[in-house]
Amino acid sequence: MDCLEFRRRLGAEPQGPDPAMRAHREACPTCAAAWEKAQHFEHALHGALDVALPEGLAERVLLAQATGVRRQHARRRHVALGLAASLLIVLGGGGIAWRQAQARALPTLAVAHMPEEIGSLQLTRPLAAAPVAAAFAARHAALRGPLPADTTYVHVCDVGPFHTVHLVNRPDGQPVVVLYVPARQTATRRTFQRDGWFGREVPLRHGTLVMLANHKDRGSFDAVEQAWRVAIDGLGERRISEL
Structure with missing residues (x-):
């Protein structure tokens, strides 16, 4: 079992008893740390829902x-x-x-999804447009503008109940995770911070964009948001400040 397969299995079964996962975790310190973080999230989630009524x-x-x-x-x-x-x-x-x-909110689920896809942050080679367009087509969506040149990863993922296209961009060499949910529009544009991840949720004309990074850099988020607005909504060269 390699690291990417371990992270995907971890996201699906964070408390699973698979011997292969246990063996890989014991041999890989990075995946062991991801497993510990996933267990912490599971315990915190169960604890948040465990609200006892007053006695009597x-x-x-x-x-x-x-x-x-x-x-x-x-x-x-x-x-x-x-x-x-x-x-x-x-x-x-x-x-x-x-x-x-x-x-159940999209930002919370997006952060919880990251342990199984953490290996994608190491990829640096830009993708061709064809596999990205195919992933969008699998979600009944389309690219209406040019693909951002720094796109290094694409995968069709289910994040909780949300059917997403999972991408990674590298503006200025730093990875920014992008989750696009077609035909689902969030009410407002907002930023958030959870479990060491900085994020931004953005309503687009044809869906919702969620961006995540383990560094706080508004400039990187702005660049990625603008690039995907052009690619998904076909807005030409309009700047974020004009929207």
Whole structure:
């Protein structure tokens, strides 16, 4: 098993018991570090969703409901308790829903996808346009402008529920990961930072672009975003500041 295959298996089964993966991990310090990072992410994700309700909450709610026939001051006290308990349930449920939404968000899944594709960051030879166009066609998308000259990697990947074209560009020699999701447009353009990765999510005319890099360089992101706007949306030479 080589490093690229290990990272792909790690992304699909981060806690898988495959002996071949264990043997490779014991022999390769880089992949062992990626495995440790993947386990940390899995534990953090499960921990975020594990929200316990206060002890005895159900009993307190039932008690508040059963005291409606008591004197007015007792009724008010227990009604207040019932309202407080209901508020706790709503807040707890809202917190769980928010964490679940974050766990399923494209930027979160993009970062979680990187351990299985980390080897792609080492590739430096520019690609021809044909394999890139074929990957876009496999996702029922098309290039409407010239391919960025510094594209060094392309692969058709499923990132959670998102069907993406995974690319790598190297502006100024530094790798920038690009995930393009056709026919899915994010509401806003935003930046983010997760687990050592800096990212930008960008709505395009025909889909969404997510860029990731392990270095913070706005100039690199700007250059890659502009190049793919031209290639995907066919916007000619318009600058990002004009959009």
